[in-house]
Amino acid sequence: MHVISLRGVSRTFRSTHGDTLALRHTDFDVQENDFVTILGPSGCGKSTLLRIVAGLDHATSGEVLQDGKRITGPGPDRGMVFQSYTLFPWLTVHENVCFGLRERGVARSEQNDIARDFIDRVGLSGFERHYPKQLSGGMQQRTALARALANQPRVLLMDEPFGALDHQTRELMQELLLGIWEAQRKTVLFVTHDIDEAVFMANRVVVMTARPGRIKLERPVELPHPRHYSVKTSPAFAALKAELTDEVRAEVLATQAAQSGRNAA
Amino acid sequence: MLRHPKAARTPFSIGIAMQPLKPVAAGARVALGVAFFVVFVAVWAFATLGGFVSPTFLADPLTMLRSGWTLLTQMGFAHDIGMTVWRVLGGFALAALLALPLGVAMGAYKPIEAFFEPFVSFARYLPASAFIPLLILWAGIGEAQKLAVIFIGSFFQLVLMIAVAVGNTRRDLVEAAYTLGASDRSLVNRVLIPGAAPEIAEILRMVLGWAWTYVIVAELIGASSGIGHMITDSQALLATDQIIFGIIVIGLIGLASDLAFKTLNRRMFPWAQLDR
Numbered sequence: 001m002h003v004i005s006l007r008g009v010s011r012t013f014r015s016t017h018g019d020t021l022a023l024r025h026t027d028f029d030v031q032e033n034d035f036v037t038i039l040g041p042s043g044c045g046k047s048t049l050l051r052i053v054a055g056l057d058h059a060t061s062g063e064v065l066q067d068g069k070r071i072t073g074p075g076p077d078r079g080m081v082f083q084s085y086t087l088f089p090w091l092t093v094h095e096n097v098c099f100g101l102r103e104r105g106v107a108r109s110e111q112n113d114i115a116r117d118f119i120d121r122v123g124l125s126g127f128e129r130h131y132p133k134q135l136s137g138g139m140q141q142r143t144a145l146a147r148a149l150a151n152q153p154r155v156l157l158m159d160e161p162f163g164a165l166d167h168q169t170r171e172l173m174q175e176l177l178l179g180i181w182e183a184q185r186k187t188v189l190f191v192t193h194d195i196d197e198a199v200f201m202a203n204r205v206v207v208m209t210a211r212p213g214r215i216k217l218e219r220p221v222e223l224p225h226p227r228h229y230s231v232k233t234s235p236a237f238a239a240l241k242a243e244l245t246d247e248v249r250a251e252v253l254a255t256q257a258a259q260s261g262r263n264a265a
Numbered sequence: 266m267l268r269h270p271k272a273a274r275t276p277f278s279i280g281i282a283m284q285p286l287k288p289v290a291a292g293a294r295v296a297l298g299v300a301f302f303v304v305f306v307a308v309w310a311f312a313t314l315g316g317f318v319s320p321t322f323l324a325d326p327l328t329m330l331r332s333g334w335t336l337l338t339q340m341g342f343a344h345d346i347g348m349t350v351w352r353v354l355g356g357f358a359l360a361a362l363l364a365l366p367l368g369v370a371m372g373a374y375k376p377i378e379a380f381f382e383p384f385v386s387f388a389r390y391l392p393a394s395a396f397i398p399l400l401i402l403w404a405g406i407g408e409a410q411k412l413a414v415i416f417i418g419s420f421f422q423l424v425l426m427i428a429v430a431v432g433n434t435r436r437d438l439v440e441a442a443y444t445l446g447a448s449d450r451s452l453v454n455r456v457l458i459p460g461a462a463p464e465i466a467e468i469l470r471m472v473l474g475w476a477w478t479y480v481i482v483a484e485l486i487g488a489s490s491g492i493g494h495m496i497t498d499s500q501a502l503l504a505t506d507q508i509i510f511g512i513i514v515i516g517l518i519g520l521a522s523d524l525a526f527k528t529l530n531r532r533m534f535p536w537a538q539l540d541r
Contacts, residue, residue: 084437089537091536
């Protein structure tokens with residue numbers, strides 16, 4: 001059985017200026033232990049897709065299943081890391097990581113053990129008592145990752161979580177996340193517009209078309225694990241990257257053509 | 266450090282170079298703040314002691330201090346101060362106690378907001394002082410009437426501002442809480458309330474300042490004690506020295522309570538202060 005299944009999912013945003021079809025009849029499955037990255041130009045509906053899986057948005061038609069059961073709203077079985085910094089500013093790093101555990105009524109001592117473990121895994125030991133404002137952007141996102149993981153979700157949903165970070169920090173975060181995935185084999189659905197990032201971490205890359213978004217193609221990434229960052233310079237990586245670059249580029253151009261066409265009209 | 270090219274050429278007379286939005290050193294800040302008080306009192310002393318203004322209209326600072334001392338030591342003014350403080354705190358605490366749950370409920374639940382908001386918006390513009398004649402009719406000239414004036418003056422303001430503070434909670438924090446398994450109830454208790462708490466504390470501090478203006482108005486009419494009562498009595502005697510002393514006492518108490526509130530807020534919400 002698939003962990004996540006989308007069946008004919010589409011999403012239309014209604015407004016006074018008319019309706020916008022953001023996502024068009026999408027079918028899509030995520031297997032156990034999959035690391036899937038969804039790649040596409042801005043505004044292609046990839047974040048909408050992820051938010052529908054999270055239960056933060058709803059499909060206009062079609063349905064989303066998790067382990068065969070229909071998703072009707074957000075829940076702790078689908079942990080999420082957002083692009084914006086969403087740590088609770090009034091809680092310390094430790095308290096942020098404990099948020100979901102406390103919600104489930106886990107005993108205090110067990111909460112502390114779990115939090116310590118995940119804070120250690122993201123390399124933030126010693127920062128437990130810091131408030132989010134005292135941390136850099138990369139450290140905040142590492143805490144957000146620890147907070148999502150500590151909750152032991154079935155699927156980890158990531159919406160361009162490293163998008164606001166500088167290039168070097170972003171690459172380190174990719175290695176960190178990949179290392180955690182290689183150790184734990186969590187099921188991950190990761191949205192990004194960064195092709196390097198998509199190929200480096202995934203075992204499957206999905207490319208979406210320009211709006212209205214649908215799945216254009218899927219490619220398995222057959223690079224061996226554990227992956228070292230030097231894999232980014234290997235011929236296999238370069239070949240896949242070149243293909244995906246062409247495919248995404250075509251969609252960006254299509255978006256621009258559609259926009260200039262609309263402006264000319 | 267960034268230096269404005271003009272900064273070196275146009276120094277302020279006491280050695281403080283001014284530049285838009287450039288912070289001032291802590292010592293200089295205190296010195297400047299005190300300096301204006303000194304200037305203010307100096308101008309006042311010059312006008313009154315120099316004989317430019319008749320004592321009937323404006324007492325000089327020395328007379329003011331002397332009669333202030335007499336008020337405190339011989340005329341039981343300390344009791345008046347105590348009564349006024351008690352009325353402000355009592356009326357304000359009552360308003361805050363009721364405004365907090367209602368404001369939070371309105372901020373969190375939109376149907377509740379839709380139900381109360383139009384009326385509260387209307388009620389907040391009703392001037393508390395205009396209710397005094399009505400309140401005297403209903404509650405007499407006792408303490409209940411004074412508390413009611415403070416309550417009317419602060420309750421509606423508090424409710425609306427607290428509702429806005431709670432309603433402005435960042436939506437991405439709300440979404441993050443839901444994906445971590447938060448129930449609706451714990452979203453209110455663990456996200457909306459703690460997130461809005463520093464702003465609510467600021468709102469309380471501000472509205473407490475307003476409550477001070479209402480209490481004096483309430484005491485100007487139909488009171489037998491309080492700072493406002495002393496001021497009305499002094500007016501009949503043309504004792505401008507006493508009136509000014511009363512006004513200054515109000516200002517000082519307001520300043521002290523404001524500072525205490527600020528310090529308390531900073532202690533209670535360290536996370537909200539880290540970047541300031």
